[in-house]
Amino acid sequence: MTTLLPTPKRKDPVKRTRKPSNPPRQRSREAQGLAAMAASGRFALQVCQECSKVQYPPQQFCGSCLSDRLKWQDVGNGGKLLAETTLQHSNDIFFRDRLPWRLGIIVADAGPSIVVHLAEDCVQGDRVRMSLAIDRSGNAAITARPEKPIAREEDDLQLREMAFDPKDRRVLIVDGKTEIGLELAKAFTKAGARDIFVGHSQPWRASIHLDAIKAMDKTTTYPLDVTDTDSVEELAAMIGDKVEIMVNNSYHLRMGGVLDRFDINTSHDEMEIHYHGLMRLAAYFGPVMRSRGADGHHGASAWLNILSAYAWINNPLLGTYSASQAAALSLSQCLRTELADGGVRVVNTFIGPIEDEWYQLAPPPKLVPATVAKRIVESLQRGLEDIPIGAVAEEIIQRLAENPKEIERTIKL
Amino acid sequence: MTNTSELLNQFHKAIKSNEIEIIDLSHTLGPNTPMIKVPEGHGKNPPPVSLEYISNYTDDGGHSRWSTLTTAEHAGTHFDTPSHWTSGQDFVDGNTETIAVNRFLAPACVLDYSDGVKKNPDFILTKNDILKWEDQHGSIESGSWVLFQSGWSDRFNDPDKFLNMDEDGCHSPGPDPDAVKLMIERDVCGFGTETIGTDYGAASKFEPPFPLHYFMHGANKFGLASLTNLDKLPPKGSIIITPPLKIAMGSGSPLRVLALIPKL
Numbered sequence: 001m002t003t004l005l006p007t008p009k010r011k012d013p014v015k016r017t018r019k020p021s022n023p024p025r026q027r028s029r030e031a032q033g034l035a036a037m038a039a040s041g042r043f044a045l046q047v048c049q050e051c052s053k054v055q056y057p058p059q060q061f062c063g064s065c066l067s068d069r070l071k072w073q074d075v076g077n078g079g080k081l082l083a084e085t086t087l088q089h090s091n092d093i094f095f096r097d098r099l100p101w102r103l104g105i106i107v108a109d110a111g112p113s114i115v116v117h118l119a120e121d122c123v124q125g126d127r128v129r130m131s132l133a134i135d136r137s138g139n140a141a142i143t144a145r146p147e148k149p150i151a152r153e154e155d156d157l158q159l160r161e162m163a164f165d166p167k168d169r170r171v172l173i174v175d176g177k178t179e180i181g182l183e184l185a186k187a188f189t190k191a192g193a194r195d196i197f198v199g200h201s202q203p204w205r206a207s208i209h210l211d212a213i214k215a216m217d218k219t220t221t222y223p224l225d226v227t228d229t230d231s232v233e234e235l236a237a238m239i240g241d242k243v244e245i246m247v248n249n250s251y252h253l254r255m256g257g258v259l260d261r262f263d264i265n266t267s268h269d270e271m272e273i274h275y276h277g278l279m280r281l282a283a284y285f286g287p288v289m290r291s292r293g294a295d296g297h298h299g300a301s302a303w304l305n306i307l308s309a310y311a312w313i314n315n316p317l318l319g320t321y322s323a324s325q326a327a328a329l330s331l332s333q334c335l336r337t338e339l340a341d342g343g344v345r346v347v348n349t350f351i352g353p354i355e356d357e358w359y360q361l362a363p364p365p366k367l368v369p370a371t372v373a374k375r376i377v378e379s380l381q382r383g384l385e386d387i388p389i390g391a392v393a394e395e396i397i398q399r400l401a402e403n404p405k406e407i408e409r410t411i412k413l
Numbered sequence: 414m415t416n417t418s419e420l421l422n423q424f425h426k427a428i429k430s431n432e433i434e435i436i437d438l439s440h441t442l443g444p445n446t447p448m449i450k451v452p453e454g455h456g457k458n459p460p461p462v463s464l465e466y467i468s469n470y471t472d473d474g475g476h477s478r479w480s481t482l483t484t485a486e487h488a489g490t491h492f493d494t495p496s497h498w499t500s501g502q503d504f505v506d507g508n509t510e511t512i513a514v515n516r517f518l519a520p521a522c523v524l525d526y527s528d529g530v531k532k533n534p535d536f537i538l539t540k541n542d543i544l545k546w547e548d549q550h551g552s553i554e555s556g557s558w559v560l561f562q563s564g565w566s567d568r569f570n571d572p573d574k575f576l577n578m579d580e581d582g583c584h585s586p587g588p589d590p591d592a593v594k595l596m597i598e599r600d601v602c603g604f605g606t607e608t609i610g611t612d613y614g615a616a617s618k619f620e621p622p623f624p625l626h627y628f629m630h631g632a633n634k635f636g637l638a639s640l641t642n643l644d645k646l647p648p649k650g651s652i653i654i655t656p657p658l659k660i661a662m663g664s665g666s667p668l669r670v671l672a673l674i675p676k677l
Binding site for chain 2 (some may be wrong): 203204205225227228229230231263265266268269272
């Protein structure tokens with residue numbers, strides 16, 4: 001059984017905080033393909049289209065027949081642990097800070113032998129289950145756990161470096177007045193978060209969701225208006241150094257495009273909340289999170305944005321909303337690179353229409369907020385990076401890959 | 414001419430010596446300023462007031478601090494021009510640019526109903542209330558402001574209480590149509606209030622809806638909203654100074670309202 005995760009203690013004010021360092025960063029262009037698979041939670045390797053040989057590590061030409069027709073395909077993640085070792089010394093600062101470090105060689109059922117980061121419960125000769133993870137440098141890494149899930153496997157300190165498990169971490173949910181906000185608070189409670197800070201704005205508007213959040217054990221609520229720089233700065237000054245997982249769920253949906261609803265004020269609101277709101281949060285919470293990326297086993301780890309799948313392709317019925325989401329997506333990519341220096345990952349989730357008062361006119365399938373929250377917590381536990389949630393988002397990805405012009409011309413609610 | 418010069422001279426001396434006291438009737442304007450909420454289908458909501466630094470004595474700003482202010486014309490303590498309402502849209506002299514500047518300085522009658530409002534936030538100011546006040550203090554003279562003292566400004570720092578909304582909408586005090594008509598008969602300069610807007614909270618139920626806006630602006634008269642410190646003014650005998658910003662075609666403007674009162 002995995003060693004119990006040490007309970008976080010109050011920080012010793014005299015001790016110097018461990019500074020963020022990252023594992024080696026440079027990777028080949030081919031290896032970035034592996035990062036793309038890891039980001040979306042797939043276990044996929046290159047497969048030769050001529051001779052069917054599964055390749056590892058990623059390469060330009062098939063190691064068997066020299067064909068360049070290699071394609072990323074999902075393959076089985078099972079294998080057998082051939083050899084294991086525990087690293088006691090490393091010249092790399094990241095690994096030095098985290099020794100001892102377990103490594104293994106797996107003979108994958110799909111064919112190749114793969115060097116992996118190994119969970120503490122894996123024993124030589126055992127069957128294992130591999131995952132594609134992303135390390136603190138943003139590169140793909142393969143991890144292995146015992147084939148059958150064991151109790152508390154999320155406690156594994158080494159693999160915790162490659163995910164953002166909310167267990168014992170402190171979470172800030174930006175907007176507690178939506179149903180998604182409430183469901184997130186429930187899901188993070190269930191996942192063992194240490195504290196759940198919840199923001200709320202618009203004091204004149206009552207919210208049954210916020211009332212429910214206030215009645216929960218681990219939650220504390222704070223005024224937070226992402227359209228007001230002072231408000232963001234104030235809260236960051238108060239709790240910024242405690243936030244280990246940021247969940248930006250700020251949301252402002254109004255239907256309408258350009259010709260049928262030309263309205264600068266509405267689009268201004270959308271940009272203020274989705275784009276400038278993210279910018280304000282990033283400006284005040286980002287620096288301290290980046291500096292705490294290696295602060296013990298419970299340091300700052302992830303910045304999660306809930307974005308719309310229409311950030312990828314404009315839906316003219318939600319024209320200006322889609323545009324503001326695209327702006328937020330673009331900014332999040334900037335933030336991803338900036339936070340990466342501290343080993344803090346920007347995670348983007350993409351959702352389609354949800355069951356709420358603003359999507360009244362959208363036909364089913366619509367996402368239930370509880371499902372969104374559950375998938376978000378799972379994604380953090382698995383260390384994913386770009387996560388489509390629900391049928392609409394998944395369909396958009398698929399259609400964009402197949403024929404972007406087709407979806408541009410025919411997309412509707 | 415000499416007499417008038419002497420008058421101004423005396424006026425300045427009286428201010429310097431504090432014989433005439435100046436009272437600030439404005440709230441601070443900023444991101445915490447409560448904004449009016451319009452029900453869906455009845456118009457659009459204004460954005461919140463925002464202040465973003467252009468520089469804050471930082472390297473990129475050198476020695477200076479200044480900000481970009483984003484505000485609706487009707488935010489915080491603000492002035493409503495006749496052109497704010499459909500009924501007043503045709504007055505050539507009805508917007509912030511065109512109103513004659515001598516109308517920005519006028520005597521004020523302060524009608525105190527804060528006790529009634531304390532008991533009932535849905536307090537309606539009626540024609541009778543105004544007539545009773547006149548019995549006590551004398552008639553409202555032509556060209557005076559009517560300032561409705563309700564104690565509501567105490568709620569300003571709590572937007573929830575200031576707007577005081579529930580499922581039925583806003584609950585805040587204001588005049589009914591007959592009271593507005595009486596004020597227009599008296600040829601007032603305008604009507605000022607401590608609440609977020611000049612009309613009654615549930616004024617959409619009146620006929621016509623929003624009678625203060627409808628009749629007052631339709632008679633080329635003004636409104637002042639979100640005033641404070643009215644309790645420091647005498648019922649009669651003060652003069653208030655109310656120039657809005659000279660916004661192009663402005664329908665209103667946040668402003669600093671100053672009252673001149675004789676020192677007691």
